[in-house]
Amino acid sequence: MKKMIIASTSTVFGSGYLNYLLPVLQVHFKNVNTVTFIPYAMPGGISYDAYTGIVAQAFSKININVKGIHEYENPKEVILNAEAIFTGGGNTFELVNQLYKHDLLNNLKLTLERGVPYLGTSAGSNICGVDIKNTNDMPIVYPPSFKTLGCFSFNINAHYLDPEKGSKHMGESRETRIKEFHVFNETPVLGLREGSWLSIENNKIILQGEHTARLFLQNQNPVELQTGIEVII
Template sequence: MELLLLSNSTQHGHGYLEHALGVVTGFVPSGGTLVFVPYALDDHDAYTATVRAALEPSGITVRGVHEAGDPVGALTGADAVFVGGGNSFRLLRALYATGLRDALGGAVRGGLRYMGASAGTNMACPTLRTTNDMPIVEPPSFAALGLLPFQINPHYLDPAPGGTHMGETREQRLTEFLECNDVPVLGLREGTWLRVSGSRAELGGALPARLLRRGQEPAELPAGSDVSVLLSASPAFDS
């Protein structure tokens, strides 16, 4: 499989996808067709227009899966699919409702390149249990696409130095997840991504990632790290 999983699509001081445009255009080469899945936001047309404006100047044709009335059929003939960010619960519910949850998994395993950002990156995991989002709707299941055998936490945040906020930190919340589920969690900070090509997985971006495992101290993994070992994880979820 070929996967590009971004922590975020918008970065402070940059336009949409601008911070990762080099890796995106390398993943979806000029002249290619990218099918966009906009269901994580409410206005599908406006969201698709944003992606077009960001990528079509690089020679990438963008089609929204919702535009032809057949979301599953829209995958046919595409070079890549991009599942955009927003609310992970709304996105997953729509994937089930449209038939894309099963169709995407089969197409990507069959060679369709998959790019995700934020909620779209969550969808590549076994479940959405490590999302940061509020459950504004209820999908039929928490089971996502399962393209990876481990979990990702996009937008991973470190505690603010000297901060007085008494709520749980992101690390504490993910530790709670690990108390119930024996599955590695890769925290991707803003401006970073995971690139998977076949049996190889590598971190990209300017910042390190945070890897959390049950019973182990969290580890900092610098950009460029080979994390292919995670592709052989054997997840155990609490049902």
């Protein structure tokens, strides 16, 4: 009984924070008064309070309050009693490190399985897969495990980029990195491009947004998934 929005990014080029998603979120969080925000990913190293303030300003446009989980004494209880939850982007390793530190993963999974509305962007989307082995982030900290929520049977590669024709960049492309991953791992990977998201109702996953997504399966050629279709893996 899941109700989730899993977005590649919080901000698309030329738009304000969450602006492109607000019409969707207004429906997704219908009848919600307060969203519990998990700021542990700390993009750019900003404070939890500063990050929560940015989120609160965005949600005020759809008349929803925001309170950071760090403001409570017992975050485990807060997760179980939340009306709705948003986990923002930043560094996925630090996000997962803090979730393990506060022993929140199990309670978060139970809450999402009960159908409490959830929004994840970037790092907050990465944690919904099997593990975080397909994040683009630097491992600035070492979490106890790479295993995460397992809300679906694949991993997300957020901010997926196609190889740029004519580029002089000599580093590996995202596609090459994911192929490397599949030498050692069987988990499917969904390359989710900027401005696209997954809408999950119960166990039905629909690709939404402007762009196709790129699905990688071990020992198979990648497949383009069209927006608006059900993602079946």
